[in-house]
Amino acid sequence: MSIATHWGSFVAVVDSGRLVRIEPRHDDPAPSPIGPGMVTAAEDSARVLRPAVRKGWLDGEPRAHGAARGADAFVEVSWDQAITLVSDELRRVRSRYGDSAVFGGSYGWASAGRFHHAQGQLHRFLALGGGYTDSRNTYSTAALEVILPHVIGGHPWSYQSRMPMWDEIAENCELVVAFGGLALKNSQINPGGLARHRTRDLQRRCREAGVRFVNVSPIRGDVAGFLDAEWLPVIPNTDTAAMLGIAHTMLVNGWHDEDFLRRCCVGFDRFASYLLGELDGIAKDAAWAARITGIGRDAITDLARRLTTHRSLIMVNYAVQRADHGEQPIWMSVVLAAMAGSMGRPGCGWGAGYATMDATGVARGRAFVATVPEVPNPVPDFIPVARIADALLRPGEVIDYDGGRLTLPELRLVYWCGENPFHHHQDLHRLTRAWQVPDTVVVHEAWWNTSAKFADIVLPVATSLERDDFAAGFSDPHLVAMPKVREPAGESRTDHHIFAALAARLGFEREFTESRSESEWVRHLYERTRAALGGDDALPGFDDFWRRSTAELPALTGPVPGSFEDLRSDPRRFPLATPSGRIEISSEEIDSFGYDDCAGHPTWFEPAEWLGADLSDRFPLHLISNQPASRLHSQYDNGDHSLGSKIRGREPVAINPSDAAARGIESGMVVRVHNDRGGCLAGAVLSEDVMQGVVQLSTGAWWDPVRPGVSGTLDRHGNPNVLTADRPCSRLSQGPSALSALVDVEPYDGPLPDVLAFAPPGLAPPG
Incomplete structure (x- = not known):
């Protein structure tokens, strides 16, 4: 049975209704090793099995400016109670503070699939409910997305078809x-x-x-x-x-x-x-x-x-x-x-x-493929994606963005699904302080990762292995069927199922679902795609496609x-x-903005943190927090492939042998990587492939603070974003500047704490 993921298509081997293993497809010349590790992760102890509510929030303790979020126990509740709590809180916040007080925090990769797209489902639901504050741009490419339309014109991502x-x-x-x-x-x-x-x-x-x-x-x-x-x-x-x-x-x-x-x-x-x-x-x-x-x-x-x-x-x-x-x-x-x-x-x-x-660089694009219909957002407010902590900590502040001025909104309810902000965002201790500010944080999650542990209400969602859908990758000329290969864990439901139940409580279920079941939606989106591309001449009928598992899209033609x-x-x-x-x-438009950190032509600006800065006397190593080879961002850090890359349970950090020798560091040793923002434990790997003066620690290890909610506390697992600065690239893009961070590394000689990143939080009895 074929399945599709962000890291490729695989064959799921199922025996008597049980998913046994995941294998590479025979026609994939370079399959990713991430896929097979999905099997154990689907059933591990970190799965969120039932709706859960933070005990302090449920008991009515002060909802703002406390420090319990991230350290509190949770109480498991019924789905009916969970839907009531979320719908009532949405009503309360909207009526008291306005629709802009709701933040629709779905950013990131979520999982593959045209219908079960977390961001599309959440934004459709929130827009139909009155609107929400949105985010703009991406953590990956915010600076690029803002500067390129000024320099070469076009949509921020149009360069991909032009190169x-x-x-x-x-x-x-x-x-x-x-x-x-x-x-x-x-x-x-x-x-x-x-x-x-x-x-x-x-x-x-x-x-x-x-x-x-x-x-x-x-x-x-x-x-x-x-x-x-x-x-x-x-x-x-x-x-x-x-x-x-x-x-x-x-x-x-x-x-x-x-x-x-x-x-x-x-x-x-x-x-x-x-x-x-x-x-x-x-x-x-x-x-x-x-x-x-x-x-x-x-x-x-x-x-x-x-x-x-x-x-x-x-x-x-x-x-x-x-x-x-x-x-x-x-x-x-x-x-x-x-x-x-x-x-x-x-x-x-x-x-x-x-x-x-x-x-x-593989293809200039792909033909149209339908997705969940968007609903116009009645709220015009937005924030640059990497300024979420600023918005929570400094509501009402006015910031620059791409020649305009934005007022940071007051966010009272954060609704997040399809992404882990405690992976993407910089300076996690600052984010933790910001995360205590909103009245309520609602998260859809399949696992008890950091985002779930720092929420108030956690709603368990099915993974891509546990629902029907079809995939269409960026510029990939194929559609791939995604049949369900295992039953949802515990009481997990799809994002759509959850939003449909909330919409029913709030009075707009019919508008949200358009009176279609999930299976009808999947078929509908496929047939919309097929009709738009020319019907039988373009794609087989849905039933035929589902049997074949894949279909090839028509090639794009015409000028670029x-x-x-x-x-x-x-x-x-x-x-x-x-x-x-x-x-x-040279851009007269950018020059007219008058920014002191982005001139009217390309310019050398000295970074705040680099090996030529005075700060390098105290922290003489530059941290490269690049993308991991063993997972997609933080996805499936609990999968076999990512777990197999750890050193004594910690994320590996690569260091040049000369820098290691000067610090008494040997390969395989647990070390502390640190600066003034925080510190984390990691496993040392000595490598001549890393230039002297640089250390490389990939992003995506689930953050595992020794004392959650306490600034500066040690991370046991190796998340580099305890070390990176929450500082914008410039006033033009307000993008993240994760790769401008200085650190030092030393052998860790204290008692080695257990890694608890993949352990569920404490579950308290209700009342």
Whole structure:
């Protein structure tokens, strides 16, 4: 029986109604190892089996500014009582404080499936109920999403269809320079589902075609070994300085593409004045860049020469923009590609996010696939996604965002499903303080992870293994059936079932369900897709599709809006959706915002925390909190594959042998990673693949504080977000700056606490 997940499609082996194991599909050339671990996680002791309410909340203790949330016991209640509590609280908050006091906190990957999409279900329910405060952008790419429409125009994600695909790179490109690398581990995932993994083989085809790769990253392993990439270790958060040094070298040697810059771009003259030091007295030459980045002056000069004498492609990964002034490396990478001479040529130029998910660079997109119909939100208020703690702690404060001004709303009820904010958000001790502020936190969860333990009302939800649906991944040309392969654990229900029950209590069940059952919804969405694409000529009927397990979508055809090839050929006929119709090397619009942390052209701003800061005297290691190889964000941290990667039950932290020796650290030792924001335990791994002065601790280990709710308490399990700063990239995007954090590491010589991340909270008797 075929099943689909964010990390690929698998075969579920079921015996007498019991899920026995999950196996890779025979036609997947690079299956993810995460899938098989779903079996044990589906039945482990961390499952939420019945609705549960925090005891203090149920007993009517003060609901704001306390410290019990996260440390309190829970009382299990009936579904009828749980639905009554949630519906009554929604009525109370809306009537007393207004609809904007409800925050619809569904952000993130949730699970694959077109119908059982947590965010779509929650937002539809809240919108029909009167509205809610929403969030904007993503933790992954907030800076990129805001800056790119100013620079190249179009929808924030339209760049994915406008950049070269891997097959075009193999055929036409000679040199790829990847800032932030292109770690193959990240390509095992794809939002919405995935039929089969293709990135590995496409990358290999590029290398076999003779394409040379340069990895500009603090971590050698950020590219696959078979690419034989040249490694240029760069001090974290200095990518912009490296690009400026390359650009200056191009300019002073006359290697830049003057024709493209003149015809297809605006603002180069002003930017050139900045490069030459005419605006601030500092020439951004190779020697200047070398002092900042740790890359040698000769290497910078040579890279400038090769980029302009070869058919080249500048890649920039998402990690480099999750930092102080994260908009700058994205903007500067576009400018560097425009200068290099390959922008708008087949297989060359510029692209972002390659290998961050399997779809990126694999296909330009996919045909329309229906999803749960959206309902307009009557509440116009929103917050930038990473400013949730600010909104809770400082309601009424006015902040900048993309040229506008936002007033942070007063949030009284937080309704969260489909994501774990205690994974995504930075400075978890600050988030904990903020989390005590709202009157009520409602969470839908399948497991007792940190978000569930920090809620007031926890409603148990079925996993993707426990419901029918179909998957359609981002840019993936397949639909994959997702039949239920096991019964829901305990009293778990689907998100839709829960919202339908709440809607019935609140008087809009018919509007929410449209009088369809869940199975009817799944069929309806498939048939809507089929009809929109041409009926029998496009897709088989639903019953046939369900038997076959997969169906191939029709290929996309037609021009690509905002194509750089078209721009190069005729910028007047094919303008970009920018104010000038061209690539904005300097932006008058951004300049008019008057931000002191995001100028009108790409600029080097010194980060608050980096290895060149005074703070590095106390915390001399830069923390890279990148995506894990063993799970998707925090999903299935309790699965076999993630658990197997732990060291003495803790998340592994990679450290250069020289840094380890200076601290008396040996491989396999439990260490404390710490700074002024907090500390966590982790298992040391010594690796020459991590440059000296850097440590790498992946995100997603379920946060396990020794004393929940107490600021500064030690995390037993290895979550790096106890160490990262809750500080926006800039006033432009207000995105997260997780990769701007300094730490130190030391052997942990105290009594080793048990890891309780996967243990349920205490369950108290009612009353």
